Amino acid sequence: xxxxxxxxxxxxxxxxxxxxxxxxxxxxxxxxxxxxxxxxxxxxxxxxxxxxxxxxxxxxxxxxxxxxxxxxxxxxxxxxxxxxxxxxxxxxxxxxxxxxxxxxxxxxxxxxxxxxxxxxxxxxxxxxxxxxxxxxxxxxxxxxxxxxxxxxxxxxxxxxxxxxxxxxxxxxxxxxxxxxxxxxxxxxxxxxxxxxxxxxxxxxxxxxxxxxxxxxxxxxxxxxxxxxxxxxxxxxxxxxxxxxxxxxxxxxxxxxxxxxxxxxxxxxxxxxxxxxxxxxxxxxxxxxxxxxxxxxxxxxxxxxxxxxxxxxxxxxxxxxxxxxxxxxxxxxxxxxxxxxxxxxxxx
Amino acid sequence: xxxxxxxxxxxxxxxxxxxxxxxxxxxxxxxxxxxxxxxxxxxxxxxxxxxxxxxxxxxxxxxxxxxxxxxxxxxxxxxxxxxxxxxxxxxxxxxxxxxxxxxxxxxxxxxxxxxxxxxxxxxxxxxxxxxxxxxxxxxxxxxxxxxxxxxxxxxxxxxxxxxxxxxxxxxxxxxxxxxxxxxxxxxxxxxxxxxxxxxxxxxxxxxxxxxxxxxxxxxxxxxxxxxxxxxxxxxxxxxxxxxxxxxxxxxxxxxxxxxxxxxxxxxxxxxxxxxxxxxxxxxxxxxxxxxxxxxxxxxxxxxxxxxxxxxxxxxxxxxxxxxxxxxxxxxxxxxxxxxxxxxxxxxxxxxxxxxxxxxxxxxxxxxxxxxxxxxxxxxxxxxxxxxxxxx
Numbered sequence: 001x002x003x004x005x006x007x008x009x010x011x012x013x014x015x016x017x018x019x020x021x022x023x024x025x026x027x028x029x030x031x032x033x034x035x036x037x038x039x040x041x042x043x044x045x046x047x048x049x050x051x052x053x054x055x056x057x058x059x060x061x062x063x064x065x066x067x068x069x070x071x072x073x074x075x076x077x078x079x080x081x082x083x084x085x086x087x088x089x090x091x092x093x094x095x096x097x098x099x100x101x102x103x104x105x106x107x108x109x110x111x112x113x114x115x116x117x118x119x120x121x122x123x124x125x126x127x128x129x130x131x132x133x134x135x136x137x138x139x140x141x142x143x144x145x146x147x148x149x150x151x152x153x154x155x156x157x158x159x160x161x162x163x164x165x166x167x168x169x170x171x172x173x174x175x176x177x178x179x180x181x182x183x184x185x186x187x188x189x190x191x192x193x194x195x196x197x198x199x200x201x202x203x204x205x206x207x208x209x210x211x212x213x214x215x216x217x218x219x220x221x222x223x224x225x226x227x228x229x230x231x232x233x234x235x236x237x238x239x240x241x242x243x244x245x246x247x248x249x250x251x252x253x254x255x256x257x258x259x260x261x262x263x264x265x266x267x268x269x270x271x272x273x274x275x276x277x278x279x280x281x282x283x284x285x286x287x288x289x290x291x292x293x294x295x296x297x298x299x300x301x302x303x304x305x306x307x308x309x310x311x312x313x314x315x316x317x318x319x320x321x322x323x324x325x326x327x328x329x330x331x332x333x334x335x336x337x338x339x340x341x342x343x344x345x346x347x
Numbered sequence: 348x349x350x351x352x353x354x355x356x357x358x359x360x361x362x363x364x365x366x367x368x369x370x371x372x373x374x375x376x377x378x379x380x381x382x383x384x385x386x387x388x389x390x391x392x393x394x395x396x397x398x399x400x401x402x403x404x405x406x407x408x409x410x411x412x413x414x415x416x417x418x419x420x421x422x423x424x425x426x427x428x429x430x431x432x433x434x435x436x437x438x439x440x441x442x443x444x445x446x447x448x449x450x451x452x453x454x455x456x457x458x459x460x461x462x463x464x465x466x467x468x469x470x471x472x473x474x475x476x477x478x479x480x481x482x483x484x485x486x487x488x489x490x491x492x493x494x495x496x497x498x499x500x501x502x503x504x505x506x507x508x509x510x511x512x513x514x515x516x517x518x519x520x521x522x523x524x525x526x527x528x529x530x531x532x533x534x535x536x537x538x539x540x541x542x543x544x545x546x547x548x549x550x551x552x553x554x555x556x557x558x559x560x561x562x563x564x565x566x567x568x569x570x571x572x573x574x575x576x577x578x579x580x581x582x583x584x585x586x587x588x589x590x591x592x593x594x595x596x597x598x599x600x601x602x603x604x605x606x607x608x609x610x611x612x613x614x615x616x617x618x619x620x621x622x623x624x625x626x627x628x629x630x631x632x633x634x635x636x637x638x639x640x641x642x643x644x645x646x647x648x649x650x651x652x653x654x655x656x657x658x659x660x661x662x663x664x665x666x667x668x669x670x671x672x673x674x675x676x677x678x679x680x681x682x683x684x685x686x687x688x689x690x691x692x693x694x695x696x697x698x699x700x701x702x703x704x705x706x707x708x709x710x711x712x713x714x715x716x717x718x719x720x721x722x723x724x725x726x727x728x729x730x731x732x733x734x735x736x737x738x
Binding site: 041042043044045046047050143151152153154156159168169170243244245247248249250285286289292303304307308310311 | 385387388392396399424425426428431432433435436439440442443444457460461464468482525526527529530531
């Protein structure tokens with residue numbers, strides 16, 4: 001049971017981690033993350049890196065959609081902007097890895113601001129459609145601006161290099177991708193302890209009231225788009241270094257739907273939600289492979305017969321979670337926490 | 348305190364579950380594994396299923412004959428849904444789970460490109476796949492890869508050579524989908540057409556998944572070409588083009604490349620499909636010319652097998668031959684050795700899967716033949732000899 005946790009200062013009241021138990025859990029997480037590369041094989045390391053990239057991007061989208069209430073289906077396109085920026089800088093200028101990433105975030109943020117302009121006039125589904133429109137324009141640019149984007153073939157990306165070490169294996173990439181993703185999540189968590197973050201939430205809850213409270217809507221909505229696209233840009237940059245090739249078909253509208261689904265399945269407006277959602281969406285289809293593998297000895301030609309089942313099960317799981325856990329997977333975590341807070345009493 | 352203990356216990360339980368979830372596989376064995384990122388679901392699912400069957404059947408034949416130097420072949424594959432990130436995941440999963448994986452089948456151009464640096468880094472594997480992209484036909488940059496057929500530019504060259512012979516100075520229109528797949532051979536093939544004295548009078552690019560093609564058909568009408576070559580599609584919007592062109596009274600001949608050439612997909616189109624032509628690097632399941640390997644396939648599978656089957660079958664055959672030649676020389680199964688062995692394949696008899704002896708001078712098997720669809724028979728019939736475009 002959780003007792004004696006009364007906060008005595010505002011600072012303590014605002015802290016991200018308020019109890020020793022939370023600190024202990026974070027400690028466990030950090031230890032697990034440090035130990036992971038030494039214990040996981042190449043396949044799980046690949047997935048760990050992919051989860052890190054997806055968490056970074058989903059966290060960005062959560063700032064825009066979950067916290068500011070602006071539905072966007074442009075996250076994939078913003079990631080593509082970041083990925084192409086990295087590819088171009090790496091190929092033509094050869095600037096350092098970190099600088100390329102920041103540039104990727106910056107470029108995507110600028111594009112995000114442009115795309116966000118209609119958000120003052122339209123919201124909800126209308127804004128979602130506007131962002132799809134922007135994605136189509138960007139897709140057209142990627143495909144036809146041959147000189148910069150490499151046209152339909154796209155671009156190959158040289159491996160990232162830090163202190164003269166080329167990051168070519170998943171083991172090496174893990175040590176870069178995971179801390180960056182963690183830093184981005186920490187940044188997002190802290191954002192909502194500031195005036196800006198609270199303004200976003202106010203806009204989400206009721207934009208007219210927010211304006212009455214003195215929040216300039218256009219500025220803050222565009223800021224939200226900029227921050228969210230900055231995250232997408234960095235995630236796209238990491239993606240480019242991870243897959244080492246970027247093309248117009250790398251980031252389709254399907255990717256944008258993937259991230260929106262991750263945020264919704266995980267829990268909108270919750271930092272933990274984006275993390276869990278991105279992890280769920282990335283890992284569940286892979287974990288289901290082991291399900292197929294387990295049944296394989298009992299079914300002839302299992303790989304071919306059961307693969308469609310895997311896709312259906314994944315879809316069904318998403319629907320089931322939405323039906324039974326509309327607040328997202330993060331709500332399950334909250335419920336478990338509440339249970340232990342009250343334990344051994346039931347209510 | 349007890350609650351804390353319980354939580355610690357749960358944390359321990361969770362982490363131990365994670366640790367045990369990491370599979371510790373891979374027993375040492377003499378078998379040689381072909382890995383496969385296969386598109387069993389998704390837009391390319393129809394091909395993936397056929398490819399898998401083709402590879403499995405060739406493996407069965409080889410294993411019945413005692414394997415390669417006594418080492419059996421095995422296909423370890425998983426579905427990718429035709430998504431690059433999943434294809435890479437499957438690659439990593441299979442390479443982590445299986446030792447002696449020296450051969451790999453990939454599902455797309457994007458995957459071939461993405462995994463190439465990893466193949467070069469590993470140095471113990473050669474790869475082929477469902478992609479015939481011109482880009483992969485680069486023995487320097489794509490050294491560990493090959494294509495079990497002509498690349499898309501070579502397919503166009505085969506079509507163009509046929510046209511130049513049938514109707515010198517013919518007028519052509521290229522119709523391509525606005526995808527990497529569709530745009531692949533346009534530039535190189537336009538130049539090749541000029542060399543052969545053919546005139547490319549228009550190029551039509553259709554958006555991916557386009558259904559309404561009336562504007563494009565009007566362009567075709569204005570250009571009035573002798574041949575319209577389609578690439579970057581499986582079936583749609585080809586039937587729509589052909590129907591509308593017939594209604595407009597055009598006598599243009601419609602042509603396609605490998606992935607449009609399966610006769611079963613044309614069956615549902617009906618009479619409009621009659622006369623559709625295209626380049627096919629392999630024989631059809633029902634071809635009547637002498638082909639012992641086709642005969643064997645027909646014994647193993649009494650019903651029609653799609654073109655993807657033949658592609659998978661020949662890929663497995665060429666991979667096996669490369670492994671056999673490498674082991675014959677007593678060399679290790681490295682990318683370099685297997686690729687050199689692959690390139691040593693000259694005038695190789697495929698048992699009739701391809702109608703002429705083949706060679707692999709670079710990254711492709713640059714040979715193919717023109718077939719034409721006969722709606723009455725519901726079959727593709729050969730209308731040319733085997734055409735080689737090796738330089």
